[in-house]
Amino acid sequence: MAETMTNGSSQTYVGTRTIRPDGADKVTGRARFGADFNLPGQLIGRVLRSPHPHARIVSIDTSKAEALPGVKAVITRADFADQSSEFIPAGEMMMNYKDVVRNVMAREKALYEGHAVAAVAATSAAIARRALKLIEVKYEVLPHVIDVVEAMQPNAPLLHDDLFTVGVEPKPEKPSNIAKRVEIKQGDVEAGFKKADLVIEREFKTAPVHQGYIEPHAALASVSEDGSTELWCTTQGHFIVRAHCARLLGLDIGKVRVTASEIGGGFGGKTVVYLEPLAIALSKKAKRPVKMVMSREEVFKASGPTSGATVRVKLGATKDGKFVAAFAELKYQAGAFQGSPVQPGVMCAFAPYDIEHVHVIGYDVVSNRPKVAAYRAPGAPISEYAVESVVDEIAKKLEIDPIDLRMQNAAHEGTKAAYGPKFGPVGLEETLNAIKKTEHWNAPLRKWQGRGVASGFWFNIGGETCASLTVNEDGTISLMAGTPDIGGLRASLAAVAADELGVPYDKVRPIIGDTGSVGFNFLTGGSRSAFSGSMAIVEAAKQIKAELCARACKLWEATPDQVEFSGGSVRPLGALAEKIKPMSVADFAKVAGKTGGPIGGVGRINAQGAGPSFGTHLVDLEVDPETGRVTVLRYTVAQDAGRALHPAYVEGQFQGGAVQGIGWALNEEYIYGDDGKLQNAGFLDYRMPVASDVPMIDAILVEVANPKHPYGVRGVGETPIVPPLGAIANAMESATGIRFTELPMSPPKVLKALKDKGLSRA
């Protein structure tokens, strides 16, 4: 199971549970999150938001607000130039600048309740709030649509009269809310289904959910008279924030410096901009720093949730359990602007399995909700939930053990993925074996208790990455990365640097540099930051080792073949070893100035070779037949991490993904009234799991090395949210005999289903 690679360096710290470099500041309250930054003379910014889910903005009169003492700036759509249609990466999604400028500040129409319409900066929060009430907006209220299927109907209220469905032939003559149709196809699905002895077809529905990060969006901007702009914000990608703000406000990228704060959760939701361009625009106008922080209600109503969806799955198998054909149709909400994660949903749906004939169709559909943002393995949990539910049903019908059925059909090295290429070494079979070997798998269950299993897949990515290592005067190492640390990046990179240079871990100090201090980095997302960051650190260390060897040659009057770097020192070889002592990194630091100057290295890469990750989850739960409440009793995750740089952080990713999936499966949902307004925009009514709701999540690290990474690393952050939805739905069927096809399986829905079957004692 644990096949790992080495990189020619001794691994003292990689793979161990080193002390977290950010731990002391976080447990003592010293760590600075987005809302903790302040500047002298700063103003407070607030946003006026649309009360309507869909309305034309006839006029905006800000004169009374501007006249209020203490108000220093007011901005509206007039302060943002329109943008041409151009798609850009936003996390694991794509967004169009024409839409981005309309999302940060409504132009022709307000497209969801909470859509920003104007913003003010004032000397106090109270004055800012008063000013918002003085802004007069005339709306022409329009009919709205929330549900994805309703939004696809020909007579549905139209959000954009210039949106014509892409991906259909002939090209439509009329606009609609269907932005795009995508598909993947291999083999002959109809012929495949004819070979099946059993075909199961089911339709599933999932509710829209929010990423639920504890820390709200926050930004502090300061624009100087010469246009130089500084911004502090909570984000998963400060280089991307810089690019977006520069583009939206017509600034030179080089004049914008963005510092990422510590981050209190993001999960994909902090890969886009909301407050940041507003704070800059207000600061520029007011000529003073402007601080903006969203309320929890604003986070729910105006920042990116993920899609609600409808998924139809049809899967055919022979009587001995071989999957022969698969079809799925996915309809995903994009929110107010196109760009749902339906494409990865399509590509991931059947990725865990080796199936000859596959056809998956997806629709990207706009509706009057906030524009969706990435959420951990965007799109995959929804489609794989539906597929894993049908796989479970096939196992029951054919009376095959569900793990054995998955094993029989599991993707492995050489399997042609449904989306085209063949997999390299992957660890799905290893995760299935690991789960089957657990004591958990065979533990007894009581009445009203059920057990479910499901597998999941995510691609993982690399991307542009820059990180530096500097040898300080005393031999300690400064490590600078440029991707915000949301899951253990600093600890992981410090371990790699310590092992590469042969220095003690506690002599490496990792920080996240601002956009002016380190070269360009794509954002933290796609499970890429530890994967690609560690590759950049290896590259930076390589430069340092080469430099030290070169200096040793000069000092010792040796040739390159007479020296080598090993064990943290440059060592003389052969006869030279008898008369010269090795020099450590710290030894070179002492004479750096006399031997050529400061010593350092910078890794600048576009990391390729990200290895996909598979996981398998096992869950036990109990259903209360009187209330419909579901209690998760026991949960085990097995996932292929390639190589866990820092096992505790990797286990934390597994556990966090599982808990978020539990919330998605059992309780979380955006609840809209008939008026199109969100009714549960707060943590009291939007029910996320808390510590007392879940058991300890047992984590099993499976390590099938990624041959394209110097340490064998695979991204680990996203795969763990994929299997929980299916695993819990399968456990619910095991406990009740009812196949739940709609998420969340919240107490009212469960109770109703039990009553309909005559199973409830209530």
Add this chain to the structure above:
Amino acid sequence: MARVVLVGNLAQLTGGVAEFDLSATSVKQLFQQLGELHPALARHLEDGIAVAIDGQIFQDALLEPIGPDSEVFLLPQIAGGSTST
């Protein structure tokens, strides 16, 4: 000749042709040859496309070499989950 397969909606831009045999030795050459064969495809190759060469996915890697017997898939870029194509 490398075997090149278009995944998903890209084949709509080539009149339904999804498979090609091309002599490209790099991703840059591959895009160039495909663009010359099907001009409607050219603009979509500039962004939002990932290239899988012999099972290994590359993104934004114009200089990546392609072997004479390579199997190449063009698919939506993973980071850009919902591609512009």
